[in-house]
Amino acid sequence: MIDLGRDHLGADGDVFYAALLKAHEGFSPEDSARLNARLVLILANQVGDREVLQAALEKAMERFHS
Amino acid sequence: MPSYSYQPFGYAPPPELSGKTPGRYPVAIVGAGPTGLSMAIDLALRGVPSLVLDDNDVVSVGSRAICWAKRTLEIFDRLGVGERMVEKGVTWKIGRVFHGDREIYSFDLLPEDGHKMPAFINLQQYYVEQYLVERARDFPDLIDLRFKNKVIGVAKLPDGAAASVETPDGPYRLEADYLLACDGAKSIVRSALGLEFAGRLFEERFLIADIELKADFPSERRFWFEPTFHAGQSALLHKQPDNIYRIDLQLGWDADPERERRPENVRPRIERVLGRSDFEIDWVSVYTFQCRRLERFVHDRVIFVGDSAHIVSPFGARGGNGCIQDVDNLGWKLVAVVKGQAGQGLIDSYNDERIRGADENIAHSSRATNFMTPKSAMEKMLRDEVLDLAADMEFARKLVNSGRLSVPCSVAGLRLQTPSPEAILDPGAACKDAPLRRAGDDVWLLNLLGGDFALLSFGEHPRIEANGIRHIHVARPGEGELQDVSGPAFERYGEGLTYLVRPDQHVAAAFRTPDAASIRAAHRRAFDNSQTGQNP
Numbered sequence: 001m002i003d004l005g006r007d008h009l010g011a012d013g014d015v016f017y018a019a020l021l022k023a024h025e026g027f028s029p030e031d032s033a034r035l036n037a038r039l040v041l042i043l044a045n046q047v048g049d050r051e052v053l054q055a056a057l058e059k060a061m062e063r064f065h066s
Numbered sequence: 067m068p069s070y071s072y073q074p075f076g077y078a079p080p081p082e083l084s085g086k087t088p089g090r091y092p093v094a095i096v097g098a099g100p101t102g103l104s105m106a107i108d109l110a111l112r113g114v115p116s117l118v119l120d121d122n123d124v125v126s127v128g129s130r131a132i133c134w135a136k137r138t139l140e141i142f143d144r145l146g147v148g149e150r151m152v153e154k155g156v157t158w159k160i161g162r163v164f165h166g167d168r169e170i171y172s173f174d175l176l177p178e179d180g181h182k183m184p185a186f187i188n189l190q191q192y193y194v195e196q197y198l199v200e201r202a203r204d205f206p207d208l209i210d211l212r213f214k215n216k217v218i219g220v221a222k223l224p225d226g227a228a229a230s231v232e233t234p235d236g237p238y239r240l241e242a243d244y245l246l247a248c249d250g251a252k253s254i255v256r257s258a259l260g261l262e263f264a265g266r267l268f269e270e271r272f273l274i275a276d277i278e279l280k281a282d283f284p285s286e287r288r289f290w291f292e293p294t295f296h297a298g299q300s301a302l303l304h305k306q307p308d309n310i311y312r313i314d315l316q317l318g319w320d321a322d323p324e325r326e327r328r329p330e331n332v333r334p335r336i337e338r339v340l341g342r343s344d345f346e347i348d349w350v351s352v353y354t355f356q357c358r359r360l361e362r363f364v365h366d367r368v369i370f371v372g373d374s375a376h377i378v379s380p381f382g383a384r385g386g387n388g389c390i391q392d393v394d395n396l397g398w399k400l401v402a403v404v405k406g407q408a409g410q411g412l413i414d415s416y417n418d419e420r421i422r423g424a425d426e427n428i429a430h431s432s433r434a435t436n437f438m439t440p441k442s443a444m445e446k447m448l449r450d451e452v453l454d455l456a457a458d459m460e461f462a463r464k465l466v467n468s469g470r471l472s473v474p475c476s477v478a479g480l481r482l483q484t485p486s487p488e489a490i491l492d493p494g495a496a497c498k499d500a501p502l503r504r505a506g507d508d509v510w511l512l513n514l515l516g517g518d519f520a521l522l523s524f525g526e527h528p529r530i531e532a533n534g535i536r537h538i539h540v541a542r543p544g545e546g547e548l549q550d551v552s553g554p555a556f557e558r559y560g561e562g563l564t565y566l567v568r569p570d571q572h573v574a575a576a577f578r579t580p581d582a583a584s585i586r587a588a589h590r591r592a593f594d595n596s597q598t599g600q601n602p
């Protein structure tokens with residue numbers, strides 16, 4: 001089982017979240033979506049593990065099945 | 067009907083108006099809020115007299131600050147009021163966060179035993195100020211408390227500052243070697259010096275109410291994102307002494323503060339939170355929050371302390387708690403300079419160390435407020451998904467931010483501290499409390515440290531040439547005069563280490579082999595005297 005829930009950021013989580021909001025500041029919805037798209041692609045490459053990515057995709061999709 | 071009865075402190079005509087005293091003081095403190103009062107007491111405990119001027123003659127109207135953190139209580143304990151506050155306050159350490167009506171996460175702010183002070187107490191600001199005023203009155207020769215003395219102007223002098231003061235009997239002028247601006251968020255001293263208070267305002271309004279209710283809600287902090295009883299917004303509930311509960315409700319930026327304050331509008335909102343109507347409204351206000359700070363806190367002989375220097379939004383309780391850490395940091399330094407033991411550089415270190423604290427507090431409070439008040443569709447979407455994922459994913463629970471509660475600020479890496487790679491507790495950190503035994507009595511480590519420099523060793527008694535500094539030696543359980551009881555002290559500090567502790571109970575240095583030369587160097591450095599070579 002791939003554990004996607006485990007926290008890897010610790011106190012840096014808040015710092016990253018703030019940086020993410022800051023990056024989106026002033027963006028149109030389309031630019032925001034584009035920024036997220038780029039971020040997902042870059043992070044997927046960083047993860048570099050097809051199984052983990054598949055599990056993450058499924059977890060993210062859960063929201064749309066219910 | 068407020069349940070607290072406000073007793074005016076009383077006004078006496080100042081001696082200046084009958085031409086009796088020269089009107090020059092070593093230290094003048096503007097403002098008798100939590101900051102100014104604590105400041106005066108700290109100085110008095112160190113033998114330095116001060117004059118305290120306040121425009122009012124009662125304690126804080128409305129309860130305002132209620133959450134006082136462990137480090138603040140430890141400082142208040144050093145000032146002689148901590149135990150009284152804990153006795154009166156509601157002790158808590160558990161926080162629960164809900165999304166809708168579902169609990170998504172809870173936290174324990176003090177999971178370990180062996181500390182004299184609890185993680186947090188809730189105590190209305192009016193009690194805190196009352197106890198501080200009463201404590202200040204224990205020093206009639208050192209603290210001159212002047213109520214209904216409003217400062218209307220301040221000017222810098224080459225060797226001090228001058229203030230113009232208005233009283234019911236007319237105006238007067240005074241001079242001081244040091245003027246401490248403890249006059250709160252709207253500081254007149256700040257505007258008199260023309261200083262910018264830069265930062266930001268959060269476009270959001272919050273209804274803050276204290277209500278009187280006989281109920282047995284648990285002593286926990288409860289926070290809701292989008293509860294069904296207050297759709298789409300956030301809510302916070304805290305228990306206070308005297309059957310008072312604090313309720314914070316997010317209202318949105320469009321809310322009309324005048325309208326929202328009216329009892330006929332407040333009551334139904336609170337009824338929905340509590341599901342009952344057998345309560346009285348004690349105090350209500352509608353707030354917009356800001357995070358701002360001065361670029362510098364030290365302006366020659368005028369020093370800003372507390373809310374006059376920095377303000378934060380209250381999520382995380384970093385406002386008043388930050389103020390008391392300012393006081394703790396400045397007290398011993400100012401006294402050393404006034405007594406000629408150190409140069410102005412030591413006061414400048416207050417500037418650097420507490421700007422670090424203010425920036426930490428501003429960063430945390432801003433992030434919490436941002437999380438609570440998404441400002442765009444994208445922010446709202448990210449927040450919604452964090453809350454949704456938090457149901458079963460730990461990492462998302464960690465991102466849920468309803469306020470990161472006040473912790474002591476470490477001054478590690480700043481210039482008074484001596485780098486000590488072997489330390490368990492790093493130089494700059496606030497000392498941790500621990501239970502000890504001395505001659506059959508239970509004692510607390512922080513109480514023994516008190517408010518002077520100390521050397522603190524654990525384990526084998528080292529041969530130390532203490533250079534006139536007090537030496538506190540903690541032995542293993544069952545061994546020396548002063549013993550660790552069950553291990554927490556050794557665990558927290560490390561066996562075989564000796565620490566040099568500053569008067570504000572922060573670590574200055576740690577030594578495995580505490581030789582006289584290293585102790586002397588670290589002691590000098592902690593006084594900012596390493597350049598001059600002057601002996602503290």
Ligand SMILES: Cc1cc2nc3c(=O)[nH]c(=O)nc-3n(C[C@H](O)[C@H](O)[C@H](O)COP(=O)(O)OP(=O)(O)OC[C@H]3O[C@@H](n4cnc5c(N)ncnc54)[C@H](O)[C@@H]3O)c2cc1C
Nearest residue numbers: 097099100101120121131132133217250372373385386387
């Ligand atoms: C709704 C709310 C909730 C809060 N909750 C918390 C909390 O839970 N925990 C926490 O730690 N903090 C909290 N805070 C913040 C806390 O109340 C402040 O940080 C704290 O009161 C600041 O203390 P101070 O002494 O610096 O300033 P103040 O308390 O503002 O005191 C300033 C004093 O100076 C006097 N003064 C002003 N101008 C003059 C003048 N010209 N001449 C003479 N005297 C003058 C005033 O009368 C006052 O007595 C909260 C604040 C608010 C508004």
